[in-house]
Structures are given as C-alpha cells and as structure tokens.
Amino acid sequence: MPNRSQTLARAGALRAMFEAQGAVPVEPPILQPAGALLDLYGEDIRARAYVTSDALRGEQMLRPDFTVPVVQMHMSHGAEPARYTYAGEVFRRQEHDPDRPNEYVQVGYEVFDRADPAGADAEVFALIGDALAHLDLRAATGDIGVLMAAVAGLRTTDARRAALMRHIWRPRRFRALLDRYAGRTRMPGARRNLLAGDPPKSPAPMIGLRRQDEIDARIAALREDASAAPLGAHEVELIEALLAVRETMPFALQQLRDLAVDLPAIAEAVDRIARRADAMAARGVDVGALPFETSYGRTSMEYYDGFVFGFHSVTRPDLPAIASGGRYDALTRRLGDGGEIPAVGGVMRPGLMLDLEGVA
Amino acid sequence: MTLKLGVPSKGRLMEKTFEWFAQHGITLSRNGSEREYAGSVEGIDGMSLVLLSAGEIPRELAAGRIHLGVTGTDLVQEKLPLWEQQVCPMEELAFGHADLILAVPRAWVDVDTLDDLDAVAAAFRARHGFRLRIATKYHRLVREYLRQGGVADYALVDSQGATEGTVANETAEAIADITSSGETLRANHLKVLSDGPILRSQATLWRSRVAELEDADRATLATFTARLG
Numbered sequence: 153m154p155n156r157s158q159t160l161a162r163a164g165a166l167r168a169m170f171e172a173q174g175a176v177p178v179e180p181p182i183l184q185p186a187g188a189l190l191d192l193y194g195e196d197i198r199a200r201a202y203v204t205s206d207a208l209r210g211e212q213m214l215r216p217d218f219t220v221p222v223v224q225m226h227m228s229h230g231a232e233p234a235r236y237t238y239a240g241e242v243f244r245r246q247e248h249d250p251d252r253p254n255e256y257v258q259v260g261y262e263v264f265d266r267a268d269p270a271g272a273d274a275e276v277f278a279l280i281g282d283a284l285a286h287l288d289l290r291a292a293t294g295d296i297g298v299l300m301a302a303v304a305g306l307r308t309t310d311a312r313r314a315a316l317m318r319h320i321w322r323p324r325r326f327r328a329l330l331d332r333y334a335g336r337t338r339m340p341g342a343r344r345n346l347l348a349g350d351p352p353k354s355p356a357p358m359i360g361l362r363r364q365d366e367i368d369a370r371i372a373a374l375r376e377d378a379s380a381a382p383l384g385a386h387e388v389e390l391i392e393a394l395l396a397v398r399e400t401m402p403f404a405l406q407q408l409r410d411l412a413v414d415l416p417a418i419a420e421a422v423d424r425i426a427r428r429a430d431a432m433a434a435r436g437v438d439v440g441a442l443p444f445e446t447s448y449g450r451t452s453m454e455y456y457d458g459f460v461f462g463f464h465s466v467t468r469p470d471l472p473a474i475a476s477g478g479r480y481d482a483l484t485r486r487l488g489d490g491g492e493i494p495a496v497g498g499v500m501r502p503g504l505m506l507d508l509e510g511v512a
Numbered sequence: 513m514t515l516k517l518g519v520p521s522k523g524r525l526m527e528k529t530f531e532w533f534a535q536h537g538i539t540l541s542r543n544g545s546e547r548e549y550a551g552s553v554e555g556i557d558g559m560s561l562v563l564l565s566a567g568e569i570p571r572e573l574a575a576g577r578i579h580l581g582v583t584g585t586d587l588v589q590e591k592l593p594l595w596e597q598q599v600c601p602m603e604e605l606a607f608g609h610a611d612l613i614l615a616v617p618r619a620w621v622d623v624d625t626l627d628d629l630d631a632v633a634a635a636f637r638a639r640h641g642f643r644l645r646i647a648t649k650y651h652r653l654v655r656e657y658l659r660q661g662g663v664a665d666y667a668l669v670d671s672q673g674a675t676e677g678t679v680a681n682e683t684a685e686a687i688a689d690i691t692s693s694g695e696t697l698r699a700n701h702l703k704v705l706s707d708g709p710i711l712r713s714q715a716t717l718w719r720s721r722v723a724e725l726e727d728a729d730r731a732t733l734a735t736f737t738a739r740l741g
Contacts, residue, residue: 194643195667199655247593247652318634318664325630325662342624342706356618356701360679362636370622370635 154506159257162502163239166259166283170237173279175261178236180221182243186211188487189220192455202243202254214243218260219455219480219497220487226264226495227488233265239502252472253503260477262497264484269494270424273459273479274431276498280463280475281437283500287508289463289474293401294448296320296478297458298408298421302394305417306387308333309380311373323450330391335382346371347378390415397446401429404444428459452476455483459496465508474508475500514560515732516723518572518581521549521563525715528607529582536739556739558732567591569718574598576723579733586612586690586713590650599718603740608715610690612650615702617679626661626707629686633665636685647671647684650710654688657710676700 154162171177183204189197190211201216215221218238226234239259246252261279263272281291303316312333319325331337346352351371358364390411397407405426412419425444433439449460458479465471477498485492519540520526530540539554540561551561562578569583570591582605588595616623623632633644644666648654651668658666669684676696678684688710691697697704725733 190667194664195655196659198651198668199659250594315631315634319662322662322664328627328662340625346622346624352621354619354621356703358619359617359701360685361640361682362617362620362632362685364619366635366639367620367622370632373635374622 154503158506159503160239162506163257163259166500166502167237167239169283170235170259170261170279173235173261173275175235175237178222178225178238179240180215180218180225180238182215182241183212184215184221185209186213188224189213189216192220192483192486199247200244202245216244217242218258218499219262219483222260222262222497223480223483223487223495226262226493227484227491230264232493233263233267235264236260236262256501256503258499259502260497260499262495264493264495266494268431269458269479269496270427270431272494272496273428274435274437276477276496277432277459277461278435278437280477280498280500284463284475284505287474287505288466290443290466291461291463292443292445292448293459293461294445294450295421295425295459296449296456297424298418298446299391299394299450300457301418301421302391302415305415306383306391308383309377311377312380312383321450321452323447330383330388333383334385334388339378343374347375386414394418395447397444399444401439401442401444405429408446424458449478455480457482461498465504468508471504471507472501474504513726513729514558515580515725515729515736516560516562516578517553518562518564518569518578518583519551520566520569520582525566525582525608526563528715529605532605532607538736538739556732556736558728559736570595570599573718573720574722576720579720579723579725579729580736581718581720582715583718584608584610584713585716586610586650586653586711588716588718589711590653593652598721600721601716602719602737603717605715605717608713610692610713611709612653612688612690612711612713613697613704613709614646614654614686614688614707615676615691615697615704616686618701618703620703624706626658626663626705629705630661630663630665633663637665643667644686645669645684646686646688647675647678648688649675650688650690653710661707676702 167177186203202214203211205211222236241255242258243255246254261276263276265272299320303313306313316326316329319329394411397404399407408422412422429439449456456478460478462473462476464473475498479496481494484495519529533540537555541552543550543552549563551563553559553561564572566583567587569581570588572578573581574592588599592598623629636644646666647669649672654668671678675687675689677700678687
C-alpha cells in the first residue's frame with residue numbers, strides 16, 4: 153500500500169500534467185451544501201456520501217466527487233472555453249464493502265468547450281489513457297446518448313418515452329417498463345379493477361398534500377396508457393439488439409449503423425461515436441482494439457448522457473476503476489441556472505495506480 | 513469472565529424473553545426495584561445478564577461487549593451494515609413479530625404497488641417542486657429496498673415516533689414503519705402496499721461473532737447451546 157505522501161506526490165504530478173495542457177487548477181471546498189447533490193442524485197446519495205450538519209448552514213456533505221462543484225463554479229463565473237484540473241480527497245461511504253477505502257485521492261480534468269465535442273471527448277480519454285499506459289489496464293467505452301436517442305425516437309406516447317428516459321440509469325426498472333409497454337407482462341389485478349368502470353372513491357378521508365385532482369390525473373394517465381397501442385415487437389427487439397452491442401469499436405460502429413437503418417433516431421448519435429473514434433485515432437488511440445459497449449456506465453451515478461469510459465485492471469479485477477469519466481452536457485443545464493455548455497471530464501485514482509505499480 | 517447476555521430492559525419484550533429462557537430452564541430476573549437495571553441468572557453457571565435498550569443491543573453485539581443478545585431482526589439489519597459478519601442468529605424466539613412496511617393514504621385508490629409509488633413520486637415532484645417524502649426511522653433498510661425496486665424522486669424524512677401521523681400533518685406523503693397488527697395504520701387512514709413487507713421481523717437470540725471467549729465462556733456457550741436442543 154502506498155502511503156499518503158506518495159499518493160499526494162503522484163496526484164500533484166498528474167495535476168501538473170493537466171496544467172501543462174492549459175487546465176486551470178481549482179480547489180473546491182471539502183464541505184459541500186447538501187441541497188444541490190440531493191436534488192441531483194436523490195436519496196441514493198445518502199447511502200454513498202457522508203452527511204453532516206450544523207444549525208446555521210443546514211446539511212453539508214463531505215464532497216463525494218469534484219465534478220458537481222466544478223460545474224457549479226464554471227456555470228456561475230467561468231470563461232469559455234475552459235479546462236480545469238484538481239487533486240484531492242473524496243469521501244464515499246462503503247457500507248457494503250469494508251475493503252474499499254471511504255476516503256481516497258482523485259485527480260481530474262474537466263473540459264467545457266462548445267467548438268468540438270468529439271475532439272474534447274478524445275482529448276480527455278487520450279490524456280488519461282497516456283498517463284496510464286504503463287499499467288496493464290483494459291479500457292471500456294460506451295455512449296449513453298445512443299440509448300437516449302433510441303428512446304426519444306420510439307413510436308409511442310410522450311408519457312411512455314418520458315418514463316423510459318427517467319429510468320435509463322436503472323436497467324431493471326427500464327426493462328420492466330419496456331416489457332409492460334410491449335404488452336409482455338399482464339396488468340396487475342388491482343390496476344385492472346381500477347380502470348374497469350368508474351374510478352373508485354375510497355371511503356377513507358383525503359389526507360396529506362397529494363390532492364384528489366392529482367389522483368384523478370393519474371387515473372386518467374393510466375387509462376390513456378391502457379388504451380395506447382403496445383410498442384411494436386420489432387421496435388423492442390431493436391432496442392434489445394442495441395443494448396446488446398459489445399464489440400471492438402469498428403465492429404460496434406458497423407452494428408450500430410445497421411441498427412440505425414431501422415432506428416433512424418439513433419443515426420446522429422452513431423455519427424457522433426464515429427467522429428469521436430476518428431478524433432481518438434488522430435490522438436494515437438488504437439481504436440481498432442478499443443471496446444465499445446452500449447450498456448456501459450448505465451448503473452453509475454446518473455449524470456453522464458453521452459460518451460462514458462473507464463480503465464480497469466486486468467490483473468486485479470477486484471479493484472474499482474482506476475480511471476473513469478464521461479460527457480455530462482445535461483448536468484451543466486441543470487446546474488446552469490438557464491445556461492448550458494457541452495462538458496466532458498474524467499478522474500484518475502493515483503493511490504490505485506501506485507498499488508498496481510507495486511509501490512510498498 | 514462470564515458469558516454476557518443482553519436482554520431488553522423493559523416491557524413485553526423483556527417479559528417474553530424471561531419466559532422463553534424459563535422454558536429452557538434458565539431463570540432471568542431483575543434485581544431489586546423496577547428502576548434498577550441490574551439482573552441475575554440462575555439455572556446455568558457462568559452467564560450474566562445485562563439489561564439494555566433493545567435498540568442498543570445490535571451495537572453492543574457488534575462491539576463484542578456482550579456475547580449473546582435478544583433483539584429484533586429489524587434493529588439488527590437497520591443498525592449493522594454487513595450484519596452477517598458481525599452477528600449470527602441462534603434462535604428465533606417466536607414473539608415480537610412485526611413487519612416493516614410501506615404505507616400510503618387509503619384515499620390513494622391509484623396506488624397499490626411500488627411501481628405505482630414510483631410513478632406517483634415523479635408526478636408529485638413535477639407538481640409540488642420537491643420529492644415525495646417518506647417518514648421513517650429505518651433509513652438504511654428503506655433506502656436499500658427502494659433502490660432495489662428502482663424507485664426514484666423520493667426523500668426520506670426522519671420520524672422517531674408517531675410516524676403514522678406524519679401524512680395527516682403534511683410532513684410526509686407516505687411512511688415506512690414497523691407494524692404488528694395494522695390497527696394504527698387503519699386508524700390513521702393508511703394502507704400497506706401490496707408488494708409485501710420490506711422485512712419480516714421477530715425477536716431473535718443473536719450471538720456476537722466478534723466478542724472474545726475465554727475457555728470457561730466457551731464451555732458455558734456449549735452448555736447453553738445444548739440446552740436449546
């Protein structure tokens with residue numbers, strides 16, 4: 153195990169490398185207001201982050217990542233385009249796995265640039281890849297944007313598209329919704345009874361904030377959904393085929409292009425992947441051997457909405473990703489107070505790198 | 513040293529535990545006055561009684577300060593992450609039955625399952641501008657259950673008592689709490705979701721996996737285990 157000063161020294165060297173690329177070093181505070189993080193991730197973040205509080209400032213979190221504070225900072229007073237780098241501890245509760253550290257050092261690089269998203273994706277991936285080149289790592293890449301484009305293009309109701317979109321990052325729920333909309337699962341008895349005849353009125357009094365008109369609106373929405381035509385079997389098969397794409401980049405692109413013939417909604421997203429692959433090749437990435445997986449990154453924290461990547465140890469599959477990142481355009485919109493800018497970034501874990509290098 | 517047994521310090525849970533041990537030839541009793549939290553053990557050598565709040569027994573077992581303890585499955589699973597590594601269930605005591613359930617207003621005729629709750633949470637957030645609130649004191653168990661169920665757009669709010677009243681008071685839209693008969697729920701115009709309970713709990717005798725045992729304690733534990741049959 154490397155000691156703390158070795159890890160910090162490596163973190164400093166990696167940050168200096170990003171500074172040499174023109175990145176501005178930033179140091180967000182360790183204590184972050186909990187509101188923005190809770191709003192973004194929901195209750196799940198409490199299982200992953202340490203929450204503390206005081207009577208004056210309310211709930212605070214020990215920063216579980218740097219991306220959110222860096223985006224907040226950029227959206228409030230950043231110049232464009234911008235490149236940032238940082239190095240420091242993040243804090244994660246590890247209640248399911250006592251072997252994983254709950255405090256570790258991350259070094260990151262974030263690019264806010266409208267001009268050339270494919271180039272920015274390739275830049276982040278290649279810089280991180282180069283810094284890890286001496287280690288025996290397996291790269292993984294994906295693109296959440298393809299699945300989002302496919303959902304947006306489904307021939308079904310707005311409500312169904314919105315529900316699927318909301319659960320893009322929860323594969324099991326997504327699957328269950330898809331099956332239901334395709335008419336593959338039977339409607340539960342209670343739902344059938346609810347929709348048969350007039351809406352039942354409960355003899356119980358109305359209590360709580362949710363009012364009768366909200367209940368009526370939901371029943372109306374359920375009726376509308378029940379009368380909507382099921383998703384076509386062919387369309388569902390195409391989505392399943394899309395989710396199953398797992399190949400080296402050239403073959404994956406070929407499969408995606410074939411699928412785009414029947415799913416024209418994904419054509420633009422597939423073009424983006426192709427442009428990114430070209431930009432990566434121009435930076436010396438061996439794109440011919442680079443894996444691509446449509447489902448990669450779907451279970452991580454839900455802010456990546458385009459390119460996603462990770463580097464994993466071949467010899468130590470028990471370790472978490474040595475580096476990971478992705479594109480998060482929608483996050484800048486949500487934290488941007490009306491503004492937005494395409495953004496991509498990645499983080500590395502110098503402690504794990506030293507582990508793999510065998511530093512005692 | 514003696515083998516330390518932790519037992520809830522008051523109420524029905526204590527009485528029922530005393531009865532259960534009496535059935536196995538071990539007499540537990542509380543010393544002196546009602547207010548004194550010291551006890552004694554007769555019918556087996558080398559065991560001592562520690563009277564504790566039921567909620568503290570999981571922590572004491574995990575810390576190894578007591579060897580054996582009686583408390584509910586709900587409290588062990590809520591308070592001890594990776595509980596299987598810290599404590600081991602020896603015997604279910606067949607009393608103190610209670611289910612941890614999710615309940616919503618009975619007037620919500622459109623909600624019967626977790627799937628409904630998820631859809632309602634999305635609509636509620638869009639309408640009211642904040643997440644649907646679920647009042648509970650079982651934060652870890654409820655959060656894990658909802659995560660596995662793929663429910664989004666909810667927030668847990670802490671409620672350490674009178675949880676069934678939070679909906680009428682408009683400090684929560686739904687609750688997750690322990691119920692044994694459901695009467696309190698009905699009286700507060702709430703109904704249980706049909707997916708089944710989050711957890712079925714009962715009073716259970718636990719053994720600490722971490723408490724240190726001397727040879728004499730090992731012998732006592734063996735005698736005790738044999739007594740349980």
